[in-house]
Amino acid sequence: MATFEVYGGKPLKGELFPQGAKNEALQVLCATLLTSEPVTIKNIPNIRDVNKLIELLQGLGVEVKRTAPSECTFRASNVDIEYLTTEEFKTKASAIRGSIMVVGPLLARYGKAYAPKPGGDKIGRRRLDTHLLGFQKLGAKFDFNNRENFFSLKGENMRGAYMLLDEASVTGTANILMAAVLTPGRTTIYNAACEPYVQQLCKMLVSMGAKISGIGSNLLTIDGVESLGGCTHTILPDMIEIGSFIGLAAMTASDITIKNVSYSNLGIIPDAFRRMGIQFEVQNDDIHIPAQQHYEIETFIDGSILTIADAPWPGLTPDLLSVFLVVATQAKGSVLIHQKMFESRLFFVDKLIDMGAQIILCDPHRATVIGHDRKLRLRPTVMTSPDIRAGVALLIAALSAEGKSVIHNIEQIDRGYENIDGRLNAIGADIRRLP
Known part of the structure; x- marks a missing residue:
C-alpha cells in the first residue's frame, strides 16, 4: 500500500x-467492442481504472496499439467471448466498476455476456438494477449466481423497446444505449442520464453509424442498425x-x-x-x-x-x-x-x-x-x-x-x-x- x-x-x-475524463473513458473504451473495425481514442487518461479496463479488453482479444502517450487504436475483430467465464476475467473485472459496461456491447454483438459484480469505490450500495432491467426490456435474460457474485446474460433475440429507467444512471444509460444500437427495432430510453460523457458516447456511436436522436436530453431514441464502423474520438x-x-x-x-x-x-x-x-x-x-x-x-x-x-x-x-x-x-x-x-x-x-x-x-x-x-x-x-x-x-x-x-x-x-x-x-x- x-x-x-x-x-x-x-x-x-x-x-x-x-x-481526459475518467468516466467518459470507461464508456467509450467499452464501445470499441461494438465493431470489428479500428477505433482510435484520443486523450485517454493514464490512470489505474482505465488501464485495468484496457487490460481487460486485451484479455478479450481486442488488439490495442498505443499510437501516442494518451492515444490508442482498438480493433475488436477476434473477441474471445469465453474469456468472460475464466477466473482471470472474474478477478480483473471485479476490481473495477467500469467492467460492467462490456455487457451491453457484447449482448448486442454476440447475444451473450458474463460479468462479476463489479468493484470500485466503497461509497455505499451501487446497485445494477437499472442495467439489468433495461436489458430485460430489450428481451435479454439474466441469471445471478449469488454464491460467486456472477451474472450470466443471454440476448439472442433482443428487440427494441420503450423503457422508463428507475433512475437516471449514467453507466446504466450508457450500457443500455450500447446494447440498443445493434438491436433491431426502435428503443426509447426515458429518464436517461444526459451528462456530457453520455452525450460524448452518443456522438461517438453516431460517428460509427448508429442512429440516435435526443442527444443531450433525458429522452433518447435509438433505431438499431446491422453493424457499426470505426471512428476517431477525443475524450473531454x-x-x-x-x-x-x-x-x-x-x-x-x-x-x-x-x-x-x-x-x-x-x-x-x-x-x-x-x-x-x-x-x-x-x-x-x-x-x-x-x-x-x-x-x-x-x-x-x-x-x-x-x-x-x-x-x-x-x-x-x-x-x-x-x-x-x-x-x-x-x-x-x-x-x-x-x-x-x-x-x-x-x-x-x-x-x-x-x-x-x-x-x-x-x-x-x-x-x-x-x-x-x-x-x-x-x-x-x-x-x-x-x-x-x-x-x-x-x-x-x-x-x-x-x-x-x-x-x-x-x-x-x-x-x-x-x-x-x-x-x-x-x-x-x-x-x-x-x-
Whole structure:
C-alpha cells in the first residue's frame, strides 16, 4: 500500500492541464467492442481504472496499439467471448466498476455476456438494477449466481423497446444505449442520464453509424442498425479534476490557471464554486483562479444557510461534494453539504475533524461545515484514503495544513488522478510518494 508524505502550507503557482475524463473513458473504451473495425481514442487518461479496463479488453482479444502517450487504436475483430467465464476475467473485472459496461456491447454483438459484480469505490450500495432491467426490456435474460457474485446474460433475440429507467444512471444509460444500437427495432430510453460523457458516447456511436436522436436530453431514441464502423474520438477534459483544482487553489490561497477546460461542458460546477465565494475568471477556454486569502460562502436569498447538494445532470455531480466539503472548512460562513446519491461518501469527515475542521456529521447523507476563515489552520495528521474523491479531498486538506501529513492507500487516488503528485509538485507542492 503506497503512501504520500505531504508537506503543506505552501501556496502554489502555475498552470495545470486536466487529464481526459475518467468516466467518459470507461464508456467509450467499452464501445470499441461494438465493431470489428479500428477505433482510435484520443486523450485517454493514464490512470489505474482505465488501464485495468484496457487490460481487460486485451484479455478479450481486442488488439490495442498505443499510437501516442494518451492515444490508442482498438480493433475488436477476434473477441474471445469465453474469456468472460475464466477466473482471470472474474478477478480483473471485479476490481473495477467500469467492467460492467462490456455487457451491453457484447449482448448486442454476440447475444451473450458474463460479468462479476463489479468493484470500485466503497461509497455505499451501487446497485445494477437499472442495467439489468433495461436489458430485460430489450428481451435479454439474466441469471445471478449469488454464491460467486456472477451474472450470466443471454440476448439472442433482443428487440427494441420503450423503457422508463428507475433512475437516471449514467453507466446504466450508457450500457443500455450500447446494447440498443445493434438491436433491431426502435428503443426509447426515458429518464436517461444526459451528462456530457453520455452525450460524448452518443456522438461517438453516431460517428460509427448508429442512429440516435435526443442527444443531450433525458429522452433518447435509438433505431438499431446491422453493424457499426470505426471512428476517431477525443475524450473531454475531466470535469471532476477541474473542480478539484479549483478547490485546491482556494484552500491553499494559490494562483492557478487550469488550461483547456471545455468550459461549456462544466455545467453548474463553476457557479457552485462562485457560491462558495471563490473568485475566478474565464480566459478563452482556461480558468484562472487568483490567490485569495479569504472567500465567503453565500447564503440563500432569505438569509438561510446555503445547501450544496448533488443531483443528476444538469445538477451538481456527486463526485465533487467531497471537494466542496473540504473547501468549506477554510471559508467564511457555513454550508450544509447534502450527499443524496451515496450513503457512505461523507464518512471521511472524521479525518478532517482530526485536523481541526468544524464539521457536524448530521447523518450518512448530510454534514454541516462551519468555516474557519483561515483564523485556524488545519493541522497535519496521518490518514487513509477511503475512495478516489475523498482521497483527493484529503490531499487538498493536507496541502493546506502547515507541516507533514501522511496519506495511506493512495492507490485509490491513482485510480482517478493521473500523476497527481508530479503535476502538483511542478507548480510548487511538496508531495513525496513512498512505496
